[in-house]
Amino acid sequence: MRRLVLLAAMVGARPAAAQIGLTIYNDGRVLVRRTLPNPLAAGMSTQRLALGVLDPASVFALDSGVAILGASYDESVDEQNTMRRAVGQTLKFWTGRNGRAGSSDADTVTATVLGVNPERFKLPNGQISFQRPGIPLYPAELVLTDPTLALALRANAARPALRVGYFTQGAAWNASYNVILGKSGARVNGTAAIPSASLRVSDAEVQLLAGTIGSAPGPRPRFEVMAAAKAMGDVAQGAAAEQQIGEAHLYTIPGKISLEPGVTTSVALFEPATAPWEKGFVVRGQLNYYGPLPQYGNDESQVPVEVWYTLKRQAKTPFGDLPLPMGSYRLYEPDDAGRLQLIGEASAGHVAPGTDVRLAAGTAFDLTATRVQMSYSTRRDSLRTIATADYRVTIKSAKDSAATVDVLEERGGEWSVLSSSVPPEKLSSTRTRFRVRVPGKGEVTLTYRVRVVW
Numbered sequence: 501m502r503r504l505v506l507l508a509a510m511v512g513a514r515p516a517a518a519q520i521g522l523t524i525y526n527d528g529r530v531l532v533r534r535t536l537p538n539p540l541a542a543g544m545s546t547q548r549l550a551l552g553v554l555d556p557a558s559v560f561a562l563d564s565g566v567a568i569l570g571a572s573y574d575e576s577v578d579e580q581n582t583m584r585r586a587v588g589q590t591l592k593f594w595t596g597r598n599g600r601a602g603s604s605d606a607d608t609v610t611a612t613v614l615g616v617n618p619e620r621f622k623l624p625n626g627q628i629s630f631q632r633p634g635i636p637l638y639p640a641e642l643v644l645t646d647p648t649l650a651l652a653l654r655a656n657a658a659r660p661a662l663r664v665g666y667f668t669q670g671a672a673w674n675a676s677y678n679v680i681l682g683k684s685g686a687r688v689n690g691t692a693a694i695p696s697a698s699l700r701v702s703d704a705e706v707q708l709l710a711g712t713i714g715s716a717p718g719p720r721p722r723f724e725v726m727a728a729a730k731a732m733g734d735v736a737q738g739a740a741a742e743q744q745i746g747e748a749h750l751y752t753i754p755g756k757i758s759l760e761p762g763v764t765t766s767v768a769l770f771e772p773a774t775a776p777w778e779k780g781f782v783v784r785g786q787l788n789y790y791g792p793l794p795q796y797g798n799d800e801s802q803v804p805v806e807v808w809y810t811l812k813r814q815a816k817t818p819f820g821d822l823p824l825p826m827g828s829y830r831l832y833e834p835d836d837a838g839r840l841q842l843i844g845e846a847s848a849g850h851v852a853p854g855t856d857v858r859l860a861a862g863t864a865f866d867l868t869a870t871r872v873q874m875s876y877s878t879r880r881d882s883l884r885t886i887a888t889a890d891y892r893v894t895i896k897s898a899k900d901s902a903a904t905v906d907v908l909e910e911r912g913g914e915w916s917v918l919s920s921s922v923p924p925e926k927l928s929s930t931r932t933r934f935r936v937r938v939p940g941k942g943e944v945t946l947t948y949r950v951r952v953v954w
Contacts, residue, residue: 508864521705523750525713526826528672531665533562538662540566540655547653547662550646553698554668557680559649562663565656575647585642586613593634610631649671670699671759673708675769675827679811680840686777686811688819690769690827692740692751696759703756706738710825710850711748739768742823748917749823773819776812781805783869783893785909789930793887793952796873803871805864805895805905807844815854824851829859866898867905867938887952888918895936896943907946913954920948 519535532554539545556573574581576697592608611633614620651664673694680687692708740751753767783805788794809831813820831844844861851857875891895905909917910931917924917932925933938944 517830520701520703521707522671523707524671524673525709526621526672526674527713528669528670529713529715530668530699532668533665534663535562536662536664536889537660538815540653540659540662542655542658544569544674545653545655547651548832549649549651549664549887551649551666552668553647553670554649554666556649556666558665558667559651560665561653562665563655563659566659567654568651569654570652572650573647573746574644574650578663579636582615582638582643583613583619583636584616586636586638587615589613589642591639592637594637595634608637612786618787624646638805668699670761671696675710677824677827678827679809679831681777681809681831681843685774687772687774688805688811689772690824691766692769692825693764693766695761696761696878698761699759700761702758704756704758706753706759707753708753708825709745709748710751710823711746712850713748733777739770742770744823749825751825770822771818771824773822775819778810778812780808780810781864781867781903781905782808783895783905783907785907785911786891787909787911787915787950788875789910789912790954792885792954793876793889793950795876795889797870798872800870800872800894803869803893805869807861807864809844809846809859809861811857811859813851813854813856821853823853824848825855829857831859838886839878867895867903868898869893869895869905884953887954888949889952890949893936893946894943895938895946897938897940899940901940903938903940905936905938907936908932909934909950911950913952913953915950915952918949918951920946921947922946924948 511571520531523533525530525531532551534551536549538549539548553575554573556571559568559571561568590610590612592610594608596607610626611621611623611629614622614628618630619632621633623629623633634834653662671694673692676691676693678689678691694706694708738754740753742749742751744750751769757765757767759765783803786796811819813822815821826847826849828845828847830842831846832840833843834840844859846859846861848857848859871893872893874892876887878885878887878891880886893907897903908931912930920934922934922936925935927933934946936944936946
């Protein structure tokens with residue numbers, strides 16, 4: 501098991517294994533809960549903690565009997581800020597005349613740091629220089645190897661450890677689903693991928709929160725993204741446990757896992773499930789959603805026939821009762837020899853329990869469609885324009901079996917279908933559907949007239 505290297509204990513504390521829990525959000529925020537082996541005395545105390553990069557405004561005590569009265573956070577680990585800390589102190593500077601830096605006091609000069617921006621140095625003879633007299637040799641206590649947080653605390657009783665929470669970044673997660681389409685149903689597997697950009701932890705309890713969580717504007721911590729080519733460390737055993745919290749859903753990964761920069765860890769979101777599925781075809785309309793109705797030429801234009809798959813999720817079924825976090829779906833279907841082939845890929849937002857999953861997975865190969873505007877006329881009525889147009893959609897099939905294709909027209913504002921060769925279905929005030937049955941190796945022509953007012 502790798503040792504914990506992200507978070508160090510308080511200066512002067514005895515070495516001990518710290519406990520850490522993470523809640524990772526889709527947007528890259530990470531809520532950290534730490535139990536540090538830092539004993540607290542009753543009353544006032546100051547703790548210096550090396551916790552890595554964090555949002556200092558988010559730090560809070562996990563124990564109700566401990567109050568944070570103030571904090572100071574120094575995240576500057578570069579030389580410019582190390583020189584800032586040296587203001588008022590006398591440093592040694594290596595002149596580079598002999599040997600290597602720090603090899604002999606004969607190779608150094610001293611100077612007192614008077615200020616920065618610009619840098620000013622007082623030499624032993626009393627003169628002031630705006631140039632460094634050499635390469636500065638900083639005392640170790642001036643150099644931060646990790647951002648440092650100083651907390652002023654008040655505890656109502658002595659405690660053997662300090663428990664704090666705070667927000668950092670450097671990791672995120674996303675859901676991915678594999679859907680294997682079979683004759684008797686679809687088999688669905690869901691996993692959560694946790695890529696770590698800069699977060700490094702070992703033996704952490706990890707939870708994943710799915711949902712849209714508001715974020716207040718303001719400065720964010722800076723993170724250095726480090727690449728790493730390492731093998732995956734600890735792998736969670738079994739599926740995550742799910743629960744609702746607030747208006748979101750929380751997934752708790754079993755056991756403890758480790759995160760390394762540049763490494764992606766995956767865990768199952770739920771046990772493999774099965775669901776009925778349907779395939780449908782859609783041809784989009786030509787109406788603008790808002791604004792004037794344009795006039796098109798007389799030439800036919802080819803339009804795509806979209807392929808849609810629907811995973812049916814009835815309530816009171818194992819798959820139907822699952823909340824599905826937003827993510828990507830890969831659809832597979834076996835060929836004649838039983839080998840799985842990728843036939844579509846789509847994304848979907850959060851899907852509540854009992855709600856079907858609809859996936860746009862590409863365009864049909866053996867179904868083609870053309871569209872042409874047959875007529876167009878307009879007239880003015882007071883301050884409005886009223887347009888009437890006729891359309892013809894021809895759908896051809898090279899399939900052996902019949903297929904149903906939905907032709908959808910969507911428009912906001914005042915509009916209506918005046919006549920059509922296939923009965924229109926008004927799905928809403930903005931959407932009308934024509935359900936067209938296309939025979940195998942055949943074609944069907946749909947005609948309809950619309951009236952649009954703007």
